[in-house]
Each structure stands twice: as structure tokens, then as C-alpha cells.
Amino acid sequence: SAVISQKPSRDICQRGTSLTIQCQVDSQVTMMFWYRQQPGQSLTLIATANQGSEATYESGFVIDKFPISRPNLTFSTLTVSNMSPEDSSIYLCSVLLSWASYEQYFGPGTRLTVT
Amino acid sequence: GQNIDQPTEMTATEGAIVQINCTYQTSGFNGLFWYQQHAGEAPTFLSYNVLDGLEEKGRFSSFLSRSKGYSYLLLKELQMKDSASYLCAVRDLQAGTALIFGKGTTLSVSS
Numbered sequence: 214s215a216v217i218s219q220k221p222s223r224d225i226c227q228r229g230t231s232l233t234i235q236c237q238v239d240s241q242v243t244m245m246f247w248y249r250q251q252p253g254q255s256l257t258l259i260a261t262a263n264q265g266s267e268a269t270y271e272s273g274f275v276i277d278k279f280p281i282s283r284p285n286l287t288f289s290t291l292t293v294s295n296m297s298p299e300d301s302s303i304y305l306c307s308v309l310l311s312w313a314s315y316e317q318y319f320g321p322g323t324r325l326t327v328t
Numbered sequence: 329g330q331n332i333d334q335p336t337e338m339t340a341t342e343g344a345i346v347q348i349n350c351t352y353q354t355s356g357f358n359g360l361f362w363y364q365q366h367a368g369e370a371p372t373f374l375s376y377n378v379l380d381g382l383e384e385k386g387r388f389s390s391f392l393s394r395s396k397g398y399s400y401l402l403l404k405e406l407q408m409k410d411s412a413s414y415l416c417a418v419r420d421l422q423a424g425t426a427l428i429f430g431k432g433t434t435l436s437v438s439s
Contacts, residue, residue: 316376317427
């Protein structure tokens with residue numbers, strides 16, 4: 214299994230500002246992903262964080278709005294840029310331990326409120 | 329793309345059995361997953377099916393029919409703590425490695 218921590222756990226931000234969310238895993242993992250969960254909704258994949266290269270974004274998400282870094286096999290960041298109230302959501306980091314594993318583990322999430 | 333459908337809400341009583349259905353359409357199917365999510369918490373893994381048939385794990389079982397694009401999660405001997413959202417997800421290798429989730433089914437268990 215994997216222990217995943219996220220910082221901050223929650224934040225309240227003003228529109229137009231940016232917030233960087235950190236995801237730290239207690240072991241090296243093959244894949245890292247970022248999801249968004251809007252109030253009362255299910256999980257939507259934002260992007261796959263690739264180590265040493267640009268993230269792979271899903272349709273509807275762009276790098277300028279959600280820049281992602283993954284400098285090594287245990288850490289990733291997601292920035293929510295130029296925030297608007299529509300960005301209020303829970304942002305979750307998720308990992309796949311190895312190519313041989315199938316279970317995806319989730320971090321505790323970051324609850325973001327934009328005012 | 330992927331299309332995953334599951335009922336929005338279900339209700340049941342303690343001690344009963346409930347079946348949550350999920351239908352899906354994918355191009356490169358590589359597994360069907362069920363997660364449980366309590367309000368305010370992260371999703372936790374329940375089950376994984378990649379071959380047809382039934383997988384049993386305690387009070388929870390999951391079934392898969394790849395030809396029908398159909399799965400269900402069966403919860404037996406329901407307890408109040410089973411009140412949660414149940415998320416059906418698929419891995420579609422033609423779309424990447426990450427799980428793609430359905431909208432989730434909110435289960436309410438009453439006494």
C-alpha cells in the first residue's frame with residue numbers, strides 16, 4: 214500500500230489568485246494522477262503527472278490553468294491558477310504503485326473554496 | 329471515450345442485501361473497480377474485476393460480464409456504516425492508465 218499526504222488540507226482563496234497543492238507519497242510510485250471532485254459529484258481526472266516531462270491533460274483541462282510538476286517518483290504539485298468560484302472543489306492526488314499493481318490509492322484531498 | 333452509468337441513489341435497511349449496478353463502454357478495457365467513499369473522505373478500494381465472474385470479499389461481492397459491459401457490487405448484511413457513495417470505475421488502456429469514474433451511487437442505510 215501507499216501513504217499519501219496532501220498539503221494544504223483545505224484553503225479559502227480569493228478569485229484571481231493561485232494555489233499550489235502538494236502531494237507526497239511514502240514510497241516511489243510509477244504513476245501519479247490528479248483528480249477533481251466538485252461538490253456532490255464524482256471524480257474527474259485532470260491529468261497524469263509524468264516524471265521529468267509535461268503532464269498529460271484530459272479534455273477540458275489545460276496546462277495554463279492547472280500546471281503540474283513531478284520532479285521525482287514520490288512528489289507532485291498541482292497549481293490552480295487565476296482561480297474563480299467555479300474552481301471550488303476537492304482536489305485529490307492518486308497513485309499507482311507499479312505496472313504490476315492494479316489498485317489506485319488516493320490522498321486525503323485538498324478542499325478549496327474560492328470567494 | 330468512456331461512458332459509465334450507475335444509479336444516483338439507493339436506499340436499504342440494516343441487515344438487507346443491496347445490488348448496485350454499473351454499465352460501461354470502453355475501447356481498451358483493462359479492469360472494473362469499485363470504490364467506497366464516505367462523506368468528506370478519500371475513496372477507498374473495494375474490489376477489482378478483470379475477468380468475467382464473481383469476486384467475493386467478506387460482505388462485499390463484485391460481478392463482471394465483459395461481453396455485456398456490466399458489473400454489479402453486492403453488499404450483504406447491510407450496516408449503518410455502509411451508508412456512503414459507491415463509485416464504479418474502469419481502466420481503459422486506450423485512454424491512459426488512470427481510472428475513469430462513473431458519477432457514483434449514494435447508498436443510504438436506515439435502521
